[in-house]
Structure formats: structure tokens, C-alpha cells
Amino acid sequence: MLVDKERPVPIDLIRDLCDLAQWAPNHKRTWPWRFAVAEGPARARLGNAVAEAMQANGDPPEKVDKTRTKYLRTPAIVVVGSAAGDSPQRSGENRDSVAAGIEIMLLAATAHGLASYWSSCPKGANDTVADICGFEPGTHITGLIYLGWATSSIEPPRRPAPHVHVIAAD
């Protein structure tokens, strides 16, 4: 899908998407979602910081260089983090809740005519990204979401039929 690189995504719309994300189910009401937005030159700042972390991690120079500009592909990048819980179980549940919230965000973005793309935080860059975003130490970066106004659409790939196991009574 192509996006209009010049047309900004209004910050109020991004705030609405974040608000909707928080309707995801959340065990124990820990409110684990953390959001940060990079637009304009902040996207290059984010890319350079991630690239430095990748370089320190021993990634190949071509991969590191590509990262410096990759967040310029859409006018807005929304970083979504998941706060650490008070136990490994709770941290896992927080991450599940944040992932569910991201999916709500993507569906709402699509409904508004935005193209979106969920990408992972590159290996070794989690803490750098959390720091730039002002998230608490220990926050897991669940996704860096690319957002832009779609200028074309593509046929989504067909999904395989789901495997649904019906559990026997005994």
C-alpha cells in the first residue's frame, strides 16, 4: 500500500486512536499502554537512535544505514509500549493487552482511510526507544506503528482456514 508522504496525520486523530486502543481488555486494570508519536524530523531522530543501538548490537552496516531513514516512510510513527507488571505473569498479560489495543488502533485507522503497518522494535533497541519515548525503564516496545493516508490499496492475502479443535467431553 502506498501513502501520501506529504499529508500529515492530525495529532487529534492519533490521540483518538490511542484512546480507542485503551478499550482492549486488561487484566487487573493495570493500564499498561504507553504511546509516543514521532512526526517530521523526530522520525529521523528515532531512526538514528535505533540505528546506533543496532550498530552497538553488531548488526551489518547496510541494515544499520537503512534503519536511519526507515521511519520516514510514513508521516507519523506511533510507538506503543507495554509497562512491566509486578510479576512475569502480569507483564505477559500487559503485553497481550497492549497487542489487543494495537489491533483496535489498526482497525480504527483503516476505518478512517489510513494505511497502517505494525513493525517490531529491532533487536537491542528496546531500551533506547523506550527512553526517547519517555516510557518507564522496563517498558516493552510492542510495536512501532506506521501511519499515513492511503493512496492505493492492495488485495489482502487470503488467510488459511482456522484449525478449531473441538474438545471432547471426556
Ligand SMILES: Cc1cc2nc3c(=O)[nH]c(=O)nc-3n(C[C@H](O)[C@H](O)[C@H](O)COP(=O)(O)O)c2cc1C
Ligand atoms: C507483533 C508484530 C510485529 C511485527 N513486526 C514486523 C516487522 O518488524 N517487520 C515486518 O516487515 N513485519 C512485521 N509484522 C508484520 C506486519 O505488521 C504485517 O502483518 C505483515 O506485513 C502482513 O500484512 P497483512 O497481514 O496485511 O498481510 C509484525 C506483526 C506483528 C503482529
